[in-house]
Amino acid sequence: MAEARKTETRAEKELRILEYWKSNQIYSRHKEKNASGPLFCFYEGPPTANGRPGIHHVLSRVYKDIYIRFRGLQGYHIPRKAGWDCHGLPVEREVEKELGIKAKSEIETDVGLEKFNDLCRKSVLKYVDSWNEFSERLGFWVDLDDPYFTMDNQYIEGVWGLFKKIHEKGLLYQGYKVVPFDPVMGATMSDAEVALGYKTVEDPSFTVRFAIKDEAFNKKFGEVSFLVWTTTPWTLPSNVALALHPEADYVLFEVETGDDILAPAGETAKASSAAGAKKEKGTASGKKSASSKKSKNSAAKKSTKAAKSHAEAPQAEPAKNNAKGQVERFICARDLLSDVLRTAQGTEKVLAEFKGVDLLGLDYAPLFDFAISDLQQKAHFTIGADFVTMDTGTGIVHIAPAYGADDLEVGQSHGLPVVAAVGLDGKFSAGPYAGA
Structure with missing residues (x-):
């Protein structure tokens, strides 16, 4: 042995x-x-x-x-x-695969809850x-x-x-909390589950314009738009604010627009609001990660400080078209101006410079109105946020509290509404894009 x-x-x-x-x-x-x-x-x-x-x-x-x-x-x-x-998604998903179910609603309409629960008991x-x-x-x-x-x-x-x-x-x-959501499973996911499949990919990014609607500012500078960069254009109907870094430098510039630089002007979704689209790697939106320092100051509250700064700036002539094309005025971060202009670099005319804090509290026109018709809280004005970076984009971040942890936190600190234009099925729930 x-x-x-x-x-x-x-x-x-x-x-x-x-x-x-x-x-x-x-x-x-x-x-x-x-x-x-x-x-x-x-x-x-x-x-x-x-x-x-x-x-x-x-x-x-x-x-x-x-x-x-x-x-x-x-x-x-x-x-x-x-x-x-x-219990849990693994059990339900296994049965759904066997039945060929592609949406949670089919459980009630095509199978029945009692039968589905019985199949889950057997499957487990x-x-x-x-x-x-x-x-x-x-x-x-x-x-x-x-x-x-x-x-x-x-x-x-x-x-x-x-x-x-x-x-x-x-x-x-x-209360509210922004969490990953799987529209197929109809349930939230943990950060760990998302991290398992996370990878850096090349994706289109968009620069959109938001027209400033502030009487004092417009009287001083004419028609001007904020340029805002995003990699998540589907969140734009849920926009309620624009964030600038209070200590960053911004410029108001004038440039001839064209198909290769900027899309046709327009304040509504019917007219193109895109100022260009390009491929970018990653999922950055001009923000720091969720672990970065968040803005806690009150600099974003509407005040007369912006108006005073505008009064000190030189009077600008109204924008005029010329034979080459339409002349328009925009605002973006000074350090990112060359990235924003791309092929038009060198043709711009800088009319004024501001600190971010001097541009806070300005009202602007939303791009879409189908999701914001019954808002009870003030929205669509500029706020300050320390998580705005000058690494990429335009230095101006679009805020949609329903779809970002940073957005929700800064939105709550400023009393902004939470607008969820996209339903749990991952599609727009109302307006001209309902079901898309």
Whole structure:
């Protein structure tokens, strides 16, 4: 026997030890030995048994087993309760694939909730035997004969009971939070789930114009538009503010527009509001990451400071067209002017320079009106934000609190409304683009 053991492989040794444990009831005897010891309770964080176990499940089970074995050696009595996770998107998605469901609404219209729930119950236990064999082969000591199921009413009522206690203590509140959302699954996603598939890609970026509608400013400088850069044009109908960095330098310049520089002017969606589109790598929007410092100051509140600055600036002549094309006036960050103009670089005429703080509180015309007809809060004016960067874009960031963590935070600090023009299906919910 000793000679045979010297030549056995690791796999053969594992099987021999497992058979020894089983034939001699080592696990049961271990529990009996520690039955009178201090309690150390272990409820397994349950896997979902609608999919087969894989190599990635090994490590977590090994960690669990090592720790509770160590506690067992210390004399603790350990109920090792196995469990099965019967809820969540993996279960629903598996059944949806089998039924060919492409939208959550089809569950009610084509299948029925009762039938769908029954199929989910059956699906969640589809591979229980495979999981049990997997656990035994790993030598994972856990009570598989009396597991708990998260779909049992007792378990569900226990969770609701905890929520009730939390509510009674006044620890629940309702508010807004920007989170990743999967329109196919009809559910939010964790940052970790999104990070698994995150990659840098080349995507179109757009520069759009927002016409300033401030009587004092327009009287001084004529018709002027802010140039705003974005990689998420679908959020523009939800725009409620424009953010500038209070300490950055901005210029008001005049330039001849053309198809290769700027698109035709227009204040509504019917006329093109794009000042050009180009390919950009990444998903930047001229903002720092969510971990960057957020603007907490009150510089963005509407005041007379901007008007005073305008009064000190020289009077500008109204823009005039010439034989070459239409002349228009825009504002962008001074350091990004050459990037904004592209092929028109060198043809611009700078009329005035400002600090960002001098441009705060100016009203402007929204690009779209179908999502903002019933707003109860003031919107569409310039605010200050420290997360605006001068690395790319125009130095002016469009703010849509419904679709960005930074946007929501700065929007809440300025009392801006939250406008969600896109529904949970990932399509516009109203207006001329409804369903698109």
